[in-house]
Amino acid sequence: MSHYHPLTEQEAIEVARGIAGVFGPEGELGCREIGDGNLNLVFHVSQASTGAGLIVKQALPYAKVVGESWPLSLDRARIESEALGIEARLAPGLVPKVYHSDNELALTVMEDLSSHVIMRQGLIDGGVYPLFAGHISDFLAGTLFFTSDLGMNQQEKKTLTRSFVNPDLCKITEDLIFDHPYTNADTNSFDSHLRPDAERLWADGELHLEVALLREKFLTHAQALLHGDLHTGSIFVTEQSTKVIDPEFAYFGPMGFDIGAIIANLLLHYAAQEHWSADAASRKERRQYLIGTIRDIWNGFERKFRALWNERGVDRIAKTAGYQDDYMRRLLQDTAGFAGAKAVRRIVGLAHVADIDKIPDASARAKAQRLALAIGTALIKRNRRISSVEEIIEIADSASRE
Amino acid sequence: MSHYHPLTEQEAIEVARGIAGVFGPEGELGCREIGDGNLNLVFHVSQASTGAGLIVKQALPYAKVVGESWPLSLDRARIESEALGIEARLAPGLVPKVYHSDNELALTVMEDLSSHVIMRQGLIDGGVYPLFAGHISDFLAGTLFFTSDLGMNQQEKKTLTRSFVNPDLCKITEDLIFDHPYTNADTNSFDSHLRPDAERLWADGELHLEVALLREKFLTHAQALLHGDLHTGSIFVTEQSTKVIDPEFAYFGPMGFDIGAIIANLLLHYAAQEHWSADAASRKERRQYLIGTIRDIWNGFERKFRALWNERGVDRIAKTAGYQDDYMRRLLQDTAGFAGAKAVRRIVGLAHVADIDKIPDASARAKAQRLALAIGTALIKRNRRISSVEEIIEIADSASRE
DSSP states (O other): OOOOOOOOOOHHHHHHHTTTTTTTTOOOOOOESOOSSEEEEEEEEETTTTTTEEEEEEEEEEEEEEEEEEEEOOOHHHHHHHHHHHHHHHHHTTOOOOEEEEEETTTEEEOTTTEEEEEHHHHHHTTOTTHHHHHHHHHHHHHHHSSSSTTTTTHHHHHHHHHHHOHHHHHHHHTTTGGGGTTTTTTOOOGGHHHHHHHHTTTHHHHHHHHHHHHHHHHOOOOOEOOHHHHHHGGGOOOSOOOOOOTTTTTEEOHHHHHHHHHHHHHHHHHHHHHHSSSSHHHHHHHHHHHHHHHHHHHHHHHHHHHHHHHHSSSSSGGGGTTTHHHHHHHHHHHHHHHHHHHHHHHHHSSOHHHHHHHHHHHHHHHHHHHHHHHHHHHHHGGOOSSSHHHHHHHHHHHHHH | OOOOOOOOHHHHHHHTSTTTTTTTTOOOOOEEEOOOOOEEEEEEEEEEETTOEEEEEOOOOOETTTTEEOOOHHHHHHHHHHHHHHHHHHOOOOOOOOOETTTTTTTTEEOOTTEEEHHHHHHHHTTTTTHHOOOOOOHHHHHHHSSSSSSSOOHHHHHHHTTOOOHHHHHHHHTTTTTGGGGTTTOOOOOOGGHHHHHHHHOOOHHHHHOOOOOOOHHHBBEEEEEOOOGGEEEOOOSEEEOOOOOTOOEOOOOOHHHHHHHHHHHHHHHHHHHHHSHHHHHHHHHHHHHHHHHHHHHHHHHHHHHHHHHHHOGGGGGTHHHHHHHHHHHHHHHHHHHHHHHHHHHHHHOOHHHHHOOHHHHHHHHHHHHHHHHHHHHHHGGGOOOOOHHHHHHHHHHHHH
């Protein structure tokens, strides 16, 4: 029988105290539960006398969403800690250090990132992160290449997929990203002024076919070990540092899903400039910064991924003339399509983003929402014809000029 | 510690005697090992007084190929018996009945099919199997649809993939089908008169790109639970009955790999008519029979698969307008490409087919081999542009007219 139970703050302190070399021998430890309480408990254990701290994260056996709760496997805590271990090896310095994990208690003890801010909030507050594109393209190239058949022994990859079968969390994505936004589902949530826009989504056959094809890739294309939920709320930043957290959705899926997630969230913030920029000039400047970041992420990713392919590829077939170019083209197309799906769901689906939802003025908010929908649907519809990241950028820019 | 050891004939008799309801209470049981000894022991246990029999199949912990031996996981016996169980449910009457399995001894006790012949030999002997296309299209439609995300709950499918991670056997396919035939590999084996043809294969960049793309699908596209080795040597037939055996290569992969395997082996036999038909008229008639069987298999499969999709689909997304047509088009293209790869490897790769290798006259054999290579390479090169099974047939017919 499992001895699983949700920890109390006192128990979290005891777990943290068991980690050697973090806290000083004297000085009280304090504890605060800082999670949003939907899926996990997140305890911040800290020592005032030394400034040292740790995070104790524990999965809850259910998800609380819109007041309801449904059961959710605790196995996701094991998946998260194993994914963090792999990411730490393949993208050094870009994930929090893990000190301890306990699968039965579904908990992971990790580095305290209080010196960082969640990137979504950082962006809302006007932050600029000049090293971010370099860091996240390192993360994407390293984790995706070395867990794919290009950079990993194919038999070891097959064995590793067994550890990342993740039905519960994948189900959330399958429903909330690839299904519900495109039909009148109970879980959908949107401002009433968006009803005509939502109804257009629900009736758009061309869009539905592309979403069905993207969903099929999510269901069947075991290309690499994904983070699986790589939005700007899963990234801690400072001007100098980037730390990717929360890989509990990790599974073997299509690489473009991770790359697209980042790009989508930058595009959502781009759309949100209808409010967050004080005037037209600063809006233009802010958007140029975001577009430049998207460009740098894709181009950096492509350059690094191709370099790994050329220098660290595991077999001769990958060297077949024309294969790498064909692969990168399909990867960019997947990235565009998944970015579009990730943007649309944040406007009409269950889970939104603060960048847009926190715009107080209804008219500015509606404008941002419609811009995000226009960009998202254009990316989805055109995904299979995209041949350059500049086309993704042009989709955003032309939608914002309309 | 495992108590695995290769069974003696006497032990096989004891295992068989433990199966209730097969043998009469009196009368000796005889035993003969009838396997080819490369991968498995296959004991035929029979009772002369009643005519009753059973097969006791046991995996060996190594593969013997070209005199060498390499280790091979015994887990494939578990995979085989579990796959047979699933196939029996989804394609009733089309696989041997399993009476008993023992994962530690890596053995499966199953129905004796002595009343049937191996289809490859049956075809070589001039056999005609009028019900085969109907049976095998039932098998393909049932097993592939109901283990895909179209016909199976997506979360249960993910859990099931864990049981069919099959690195050792997939490695054989990856090497012998998608790699070695396209380079000067030690494992390749071909008649010396074929060296110029082999060298053309090794230098054909257009072909290599298509093979790399097909291999990528084999590695990453977890579409459905495949048989994984569905050639005419894995099928027992009579005029009335079809039984698919030996699913030890089973894993979640692209559906077209199974459909293509059947078609490839019929095309190899088509090429082999350079010898097995006595004259031009009988050759033409025999080829029309084989072509008709290929047409009936694809058309039967497509009709049945679409019917299952329409009547037994598990979710609303699969009903998206245009999605089914797009899916079937891609499936046919995969089928053509994998059929081509399966044909080529049987001419220049390690493992050949008796249909062609047993042609005694070197000149007729060379003609058959070159015809098989012409059909195989054309299927591979054109696979992404195929839009009808008639194009596959036209490729075979036009190659045979040259």
